[in-house]
Amino acid sequence: MHMSELKMNNPHLPLVTVVSPVYNSADYLEDCILSVLNQTYPNIEYIIMDGGSTDNTRAIVEKYADRLTFISEKDRGQSDAINKGWQRATGDIIAWLNADDIYAPDAVEHAVTYLVNHPDTLWVYGCANFVDEHGQPNNYRYPIFEWNYDKLATFGCYIVQPTVFLRRQVIDTFGYIDETLHFGMDYEYWLRIGKQYPPAFVPDIRVTVKIFQDTKSRSGGYKRLQEISAMLARYGYADLPSTMHHQWVDAVLDNIMRHLRKGEWRALRADWHDLHRYPKQVLRGTGKWLLRKLMPTSAERRLRRWFVRPKKSHPDALCG
Structure with a gap:
């Protein structure tokens, strides 16, 4: 059933609530807002949860005040903001879109159409295009696979x-x-x-994701990896996903450098043990780490463009 048929057969289309948690996001928020408001799907409730921004965020949002709900108040972080938005949501279908992400014009339509046509499916996911902070395509690869619970835990989060x-x-x-x-x-x-409700992969759900050098999911370093490791242990997985092993080496080397500067010798012994958690990654990972540290950022970027080929997608990836 396509959208035209959906409208004919469902005079009351499902309401979709999209929540955007934001904080000092003025530089890129408007593109995110417009990607929601200009969807081909007509029945959307849009809630922006602002954590008390001090930049131009409010002024940007107020341009569209009659088409969305804007709540600005202190929060305890992104998860708290998302939860508060979801608690306000009145939709039958719910999503969250970060301020630096952009829906394709028909993303919501494809999600709703699939869920209406497959009433036993409780959630769906799709494909993404990755760009840099200037909106230019980059070589970032994020393989997305057909649903497999064990692969999600052992390979990495492919959703x-x-x-x-x-x-x-x-x-x-x-x-x-x-x-x-x-x-x-x-x-x-x-x-x-x-574990209880497997999702469906819907390739026509597409988003554009900006990759910043200081994006939280990329800059969390050792703390991020420790958190993910502890989280996976809750679900019976004792190791980090294979795609994060090189990140672990990189983060531990950062710790070593910091502890050397401070003369924290006891911490260095722990670092040495941590470094060899993934011995196959140590040599190559150390070389890459040294390259990043010793070369100016601009030179490193040029070198990567000239000599480093884009990573090939995983052979059984559906997209990415």
Whole structure:
């Protein structure tokens, strides 16, 4: 059933609530807002949860005040903001879109169409295009696979968060985002709900995701990896996903450098033990780490463009 048929057969189309948690996001928020407001799907409730921004965020949002709900108040972080938005949501289908992400014009339509046509499916995910902070295509690869619970835990989180749409039943059954997590809260939620209710992959749900050097999911370093490791242990997985092993080496080398500067010798002994958690990654990972540290940023970027080929997608990836 396509959207035209959906409208004919469903005079009351499902309401979709999209929540955007924002904080000092004025530089890129408007593109995000317009990607929601200009959807081909007509029945959308849009809630922006602002954590008390001090930049031009409010002025940008107020341009569209008659088409969305804007709440600006202090929060306890992104997870708290998402949860407060979801608690306000009145939609049958719920999603969250970060301020630096952009829906394709028909993303919501494809999500709703699939969920209406497959009433036993409680959530869906799709494909993403990755760009740099200037909106230019980059070589970043994020392989996305057909649903497999064990692969999600052992390979890495192959579900791109802004492509996910959930029925309200999911939240009613499994609760809200874990506010104790600061980096892997989406990953944990997919593991929590996916064990009982597998999602469907819908390739026509597409988003554009900006990759910043200081994006939280990329800059959390050792703390982020520790958090994810502890989270996975809750679900019976004792190791980090294979795609994070090189990140672990990189983060531990940063710790070593910091502890050397401070003369924290006891901490260095722990670092040495941590470094060899993934021995196959140590040599190559150390070389890459040294390259990043010793070369000026601009030179490193040029070198990568000239000599480093884009990573090939995983052979069984559906997209990415």
